[in-house]
Amino acid sequence: MKKQAVVINPKDNVATVVEDFPSGTIIHFFIGQSEHSLQLLEDIPLGHKLAICAIQVGQDILKYAESIGVATELIRPGQHVHVHNLESRRGSRDK
């Protein structure tokens, strides 16, 4: 199996893709040692993230087993996770 996305830690709810993938692609990845696959609901560019399980509004988005921000809307598995639906807890522009 060729790995198409990376899940850094089994606790993570996002994967990072290692190629550009159009919406509808079924991508393969590992969570720990186990193989998984998922159909993309949106285009995901190289280096960007997709949800690998449903993430509720206000729920932490986990990468490296740590929060990288919270979901501002319901994110379904296979959807793009980025600045449009993720808000930093630190606030990138707080003074």
Place this chain on the structure above:
Amino acid sequence: MDILGYRRPDGKVGIRNHILIIPTSVCSSTVAANIANQIPEAVALPNQHGCCQIGPDHLQTVRTLIGFGKNPNVAAVLVVGLGCEGIPIRETAAEIAASGKPVEVVIIQEIGGTLKTEAEGLRKVSELVRQVSHLQPEKVDICELSLAIECGGSDFTSGLASNPAVGIAADLLVAAGGNVMLSETTEFIGAEHVLARRAKTPEVAEKLFKIVQDCEERAKFLNVDIRDGQPTPGNIAGGISSIEEKSLGCIYKAGHATIQDVLKYGEIPKGKGLYIMDTPGQDIESITGMLAGGATVVIFTTGRGTPTGSPIAPVIKITANNRTYKTMEDNIDLDASPIISGEETIEQVGQRVFEEILAVSNRRRTKAESLGYKDFGIYKIAPTY
């Protein structure tokens, strides 16, 4: 696990046997370089500072030069002064000599000009060569190793693969009783709370929050908020969604160990385990600080590729970007891209990184060493007057 090390009179262990020429001022750097050019065993620091510095900035330069002299990879030292600079020449030499290694001094204004000083310096360094050339490395436990961890020219593969893999190697070294240093305060912003959870005591956590806050305050003093542009438009285009995500990718290169203490720039840690050093994100200045703090080997993760090396320590380069590894193979030692392609796990590559550190500690030369790289830069924290 054993490495081949040179045990110095102060008990510390180096994995290289350099004769270091330290100019105490930018004004004596040419004489230092000329002496080093004549003697293959010697290397000179290209010091750009050392005069007209004030307060903590002056003290930091003094600490860095002394730290380089004391570094266990250095067998003997020649200090080259001009004579009127702000750095105290003889005190700097005496502080290095307190570690027990041979130290000599030449001062241009006292000896009388470039030519006489170079002649006297050459005579002294050739004596130092004869004094330390017979030193043989001995088998020592890997706990004697001090590893500095750096990242630079990062891309999406850094946080995804090379940094976590280096984190595995860092954990292995800490478990074996060694020293590890994580630096680049700028790249803790947004992840300092994650690091602080691993602080040994609440005081250590406080120190960590303080250096990050000070870093941001220094930028605000120049009417700049570092976070205004973080993540950068380029980071966002590359898939980074928040400052937390960016900094987490950076800090994972130091693994998961307890943070023993937070060190000033160039400060030598008092014990073993993982330490944080307050340095800028600029690679050369960051590495220079950690080597002044006694690190003897450096691991450097990169995405875009970088050629950096040091005058006194091996710098091992690793990338998980397959294209960068191919295009810059003469600079990059390790290819971590099998993590991205799924052919290797982070743990497997972490083990390979650890084995490479062992090999380099057993005298294998890194690509930066074999190419003759000798980068050095002292972090300035105040203007020069």
